[in-house]
Amino acid sequence: MATVDYVEYDDASPEVRQVYDDIMTTRQVDWVNNFWKALAVQPELLKSTWLRVKTVMAPGALDALTKELIYVAVSVTNGCQYCINSHTAAARKKGMSEAMLSELMAVVGMANQTNALASGFQIEIDEAFRNGGRATG
Amino acid sequence: MATVDYVEYDDASPEVRQVYDDIMTTRQVDWVNNFWKALAVQPELLKSTWLRVKTVMAPGALDALTKELIYVAVSVTNGCQYCINSHTAAARKKGMSEAMLSELMAVVGMANQTNALASGFQIEIDEAFRNGGRATG
Amino acid sequence: MATVDYVEYDDASPEVRQVYDDIMTTRQVDWVNNFWKALAVQPELLKSTWLRVKTVMAPGALDALTKELIYVAVSVTNGCQYCINSHTAAARKKGMSEAMLSELMAVVGMANQTNALASGFQIEIDEAFRNGGRATG
Amino acid sequence: MATVDYVEYDDASPEVRQVYDDIMTTRQVDWVNNFWKALAVQPELLKSTWLRVKTVMAPGALDALTKELIYVAVSVTNGCQYCINSHTAAARKKGMSEAMLSELMAVVGMANQTNALASGFQIEIDEAFRNGGRATG
Amino acid sequence: MATVDYVEYDDASPEVRQVYDDIMTTRQVDWVNNFWKALAVQPELLKSTWLRVKTVMAPGALDALTKELIYVAVSVTNGCQYCINSHTAAARKKGMSEAMLSELMAVVGMANQTNALASGFQIEIDEAFRNGGRATG
Amino acid sequence: MATVDYVEYDDASPEVRQVYDDIMTTRQVDWVNNFWKALAVQPELLKSTWLRVKTVMAPGALDALTKELIYVAVSVTNGCQYCINSHTAAARKKGMSEAMLSELMAVVGMANQTNALASGFQIEIDEAFRNGGRATG
Known part of the structure; x- marks a missing residue:
């Protein structure tokens, strides 16, 4: 139902995959949730948002x-x-x-x-x- | 600027004063803030809101x-x-x-x-x- | 403090004055409040909004x-x-x-x-x- | 889809059932809607919210x-x-x-x-x- | 799931059909979306809202x-x-x-x-x- | 009235001054507005927010x-x-x-x-x- 295509790992550019890998490592999970797959339509938006979330949510x-x-x-x-x-x-x-x-x-x-x-x-x-x-x- | 008159302690009914006293005791202060003075126009609203806040905000x-x-x-x-x-x-x-x-x-x-x-x-x-x-x- | 100039009655165009007159007649007051004076920067916005408010708020x-x-x-x-x-x-x-x-x-x-x-x-x-x-x- | 389990009447404690009974009596219905079944995870939240709704919504x-x-x-x-x-x-x-x-x-x-x-x-x-x-x- | 019945073209009054026709002509489409079909329960609401949307959204x-x-x-x-x-x-x-x-x-x-x-x-x-x-x- | 102290340029750390300088250069003004002076209480928040605003708002x-x-x-x-x-x-x-x-x-x-x-x-x-x-x- 999303208004954009999700970018799946297999279809992702190296730049996007790097963010996906960091998300999975940081959260110790083996999948990426839809939110990030939607942001990935604009790699810069994905990367900056993730880095900020990672920083802000850290203890x-x-x-x-x-x-x-x-x-x-x-x-x-x-x-x-x-x-x-x-x-x-x-x-x-x-x-x-x-x-x-x-x-x-x-x-x-x-x-x-x-x-x-x-x-x-x-x-x-x-x-x-x-x-x-x-x-x- | 409030849209209702504040009910000051000196003008308050015994029922309202009892709530004011409980607010001051619970918070260990010697004054009542404007929020409660405005709710006091309807003593029942004052009392029920305060009792709920007191319960909800307690550890x-x-x-x-x-x-x-x-x-x-x-x-x-x-x-x-x-x-x-x-x-x-x-x-x-x-x-x-x-x-x-x-x-x-x-x-x-x-x-x-x-x-x-x-x-x-x-x-x-x-x-x-x-x-x-x-x-x- | 408004982000636009208020249009005062004396400075208003006949089109705007007509709306102001209708507001005062409808509400039985002898002044126009700031909301309408701000909308008047775009007479079409003033007129359409007022006519709609007048209709919607009528019993x-x-x-x-x-x-x-x-x-x-x-x-x-x-x-x-x-x-x-x-x-x-x-x-x-x-x-x-x-x-x-x-x-x-x-x-x-x-x-x-x-x-x-x-x-x-x-x-x-x-x-x-x-x-x-x-x-x- | 709720983020908590609904508490069904048959599984409810006497305290929760009392509130459910009051809801059904007050509203003259024979069932309790999901909202209350979700609040019932914390009986105190259920009871205080219901009593307040009952009072506030009364004529x-x-x-x-x-x-x-x-x-x-x-x-x-x-x-x-x-x-x-x-x-x-x-x-x-x-x-x-x-x-x-x-x-x-x-x-x-x-x-x-x-x-x-x-x-x-x-x-x-x-x-x-x-x-x-x-x-x- | 809407809380009102949609008014379909075939069941619509001439007044409502006129608005529907204008929507389709203006947008160059051959159907009317649910939003307007819901507003049509009150023809005056439909008409005034559509005329305003048409004006406001025009270049x-x-x-x-x-x-x-x-x-x-x-x-x-x-x-x-x-x-x-x-x-x-x-x-x-x-x-x-x-x-x-x-x-x-x-x-x-x-x-x-x-x-x-x-x-x-x-x-x-x-x-x-x-x-x-x-x-x- | 702000709930935090504004960090003025003269009192700012080199890290904060660098951001202030970039804000003034980018916007071609010779002053920094209160928003940034408040964020500066946490230099990391100031820097990351500014860099993001700068990127997002660029043509x-x-x-x-x-x-x-x-x-x-x-x-x-x-x-x-x-x-x-x-x-x-x-x-x-x-x-x-x-x-x-x-x-x-x-x-x-x-x-x-x-x-x-x-x-x-x-x-x-x-x-x-x-x-x-x-x-x-």
């Missing part, structure tokens, strides 16, 4: 699972079916329990509700919350 | 800071200024470092980008990702 | 107040500050009480929450709800 | 049908397929005619259009619309 | 292909499956190459990412960008 | 102005004030006339309206539009 100040949970939260808010499914799967693989998934959804639901209430009533930002509570001296 | 399978990060991620995706500021402040209070904030935004930005790409190309869900990777056997 | 199978409430609900979900303020004002003028406003926001908040939960868990449409419950014989 | 200052129309308007704006179908069905059951549905969609479409125009031109809030037209004395 | 200061690209960009950001597919098809018909589609998606993805970053950090509008860079003299 | 199969128009369309749909202002300014600089801006907004408004209608009625994708009209033979 840093935030661990890898927390990053996946954040990813799912955004995807749910945008209603992106592909991303909800793929990143819920990724989160499970990284250790998300069913209890964590439920709590994640409870927070996402609550945030969407209170976002609407804050906008709906056009509530003013409290002095203490300005700049995200940043000390401004 | 469980996910810790309190992770929940705040998820809250911010949703608020950013919805573009809710009040919520971005108030929950960034809350996250900082719960220990979010500047490095964590940067990584949070990097993940939120990346997720919004790839959500658009997945929708834009109408990518089909891979077999392995169906049901969010849930074992269905 | 029909749904009364005028219900239509305003629906308008506010959409504006809140989109986070459009101008529209939230202008249509909350319009709804008040058409009879929305403070209790109605509170209930409106409670429903809007609840809908945003459950929308997120339904997307988050990727819930399948029940047989009875298919086609929006339309009899399909 | 008050706004009648039950108006509340459903508002619910549909939000769901359309968010593009939530499950919610659009389930609440369009609910609205029909509560008396929404085909003419009402058409007018509802006309208003929702119009609001989404003018929200974009107001944001696109960054239109400033008119003095008379500030605070949603609230008398500020 | 003017912007050419027809550029307008389609903009349409697709909005549809992707809203995650509207019907619109993404129908307008990607329309853009292809008007000359969009695969390279253009890839670049379009790259820009849409980038814009969604930086929108999130700008909101996430609550960045202030630079003096030079105020009023969209409009000379204010 | 290719689509010219630079068309890309800016697409950027604005997404920003309007997301309601991102900073991005609407900064990219409207950028588009003007690249040759967008007032007539083009009006037509851009007319298309964006129309797309947001019809997106809502297509979702609202849950319209099925026509056979000819599947895969975005891609030949599948």
Whole structure:
């Protein structure tokens, strides 16, 4: 159903195959998911997106699972079916329990509700919350 | 600028004051932020929302800071200024470092980008990702 | 702060003035709000949008107040500050009480929450709800 | 396709069954829809969400049908397929005619259009619309 | 799966047929797509929407292909499956190459990412960008 | 009001200054806008985002102005004030006339309206539009 042809490994250029190989190695899987096969129609888009995802999702100040949970939260808010499914799967693989998934959804639901209430009533930002509570001296 | 009058503590009914007191006690602060003062126009809305927020945001399978990060991620995706500021402040209070904030935004930005790409190309869900990777056997 | 110049009545072409006059007559006010003054940079955009708003918002199978409430609900979900303020004002003028406003926001908040939960868990449409419950014989 | 297992009545705990019974009694139906069966993975989430929906959607200052129309308007704006179908069905059951549905969609479409125009031109809030037209004395 | 019955040409009133004929003539096709068949439940909604689409999408200061690209960009950001597919098809018909589609998606993805970053950090509008860079003299 | 400190040129590390210099050279301006000063709190985020923006927004199969128009369309749909202002300014600089801006907004408004209608009625994708009209033979 995609609006572009997927580029399969066997049909891929060496440049695209290199990215596919890196995806499989990094994720320790032996297949490439449709998202990357679609981006591969423009090798530059594939490569830059993958390198950025690889960097951004690697553990840093935030661990890898927390990053996946954040990813799912955004995807749910945008209603992106592909991303909800793929990143819920990724989160499970990284250790998300069913209890964590439920709590994640409870927070996402609550945030969407209170976002609407804050906008709906056009509530003013409290002095203490300005700049995200940043000390401004 | 809010579209309703804020209910100040001194003008509040005993029922509303009880909620305000619980907010201040739970958060260990001596003031109530505008969000609750606006909800207080309908005491039932105030009370049920607060009790739910209190439950949902309490540590469980996910810790309190992770929940705040998820809250911010949703608020950013919805573009809710009040919520971005108030929950960034809350996250900082719960220990979010500047490095964590940067990584949070990097993940939120990346997720919004790839959500658009997945929708834009109408990518089909891979077999392995169906049901969010849930074992269905 | 608008990104285009407002077209004031005194500077407007006869074509634009005619629309402004119709807006003021229809709404029984003696001024034109900024929204229309901005659209007036393209008279055709002004005219077609106004004629459509006038038709769509007129009482029909749904009364005028219900239509305003629906308008506010959409504006809140989109986070459009101008529209939230202008249509909350319009709804008040058409009879929305403070209790109605509170209930409106409670429903809007609840809908945003459950929308997120339904997307988050990727819930399948029940047989009875298919086609929006339309009899399909 | 849901990312969690549905909890069927026969497999449900007494706590979950109690909620299911209340849903069926309140709605005068003999089945429970998938949304609730998914939330039931976390009984506390099921119970609190249902009690809140039951309260919020009950007739008050706004009648039950108006509340459903508002619910549909939000769901359309968010593009939530499950919610659009389930609440369009609910609205029909509560008396929404085909003419009402058409007018509802006309208003929702119009609001989404003018929200974009107001944001696109960054239109400033008119003095008379500030605070949603609230008398500020 | 639509929530309303499609109005087929053979069952359509003369008023609806006239619009259908105009759609087919304007687009040089011999069929009418589902979108219009659904709007036809309310002939006035069908007619006004079609006339507006016809006017807005016609070449003017912007050419027809550029307008389609903009349409697709909005549809992707809203995650509207019907619109993404129908307008990607329309853009292809008007000359969009695969390279253009890839670049379009790259820009849409980038814009969604930086929108999130700008909101996430609550960045202030630079003096030079105020009023969209409009000379204010 | 930003939730992070802006990194000014004089206080920037050589790594950050190098990016700032490239931004100013590429855009032929002598100042750096707030967006980049905020991203600079995480030099890696600044650098990767800038390099990506520079590549994506450069003329290719689509010219630079068309890309800016697409950027604005997404920003309007997301309601991102900073991005609407900064990219409207950028588009003007690249040759967008007032007539083009009006037509851009007319298309964006129309797309947001019809997106809502297509979702609202849950319209099925026509056979000819599947895969975005891609030949599948």
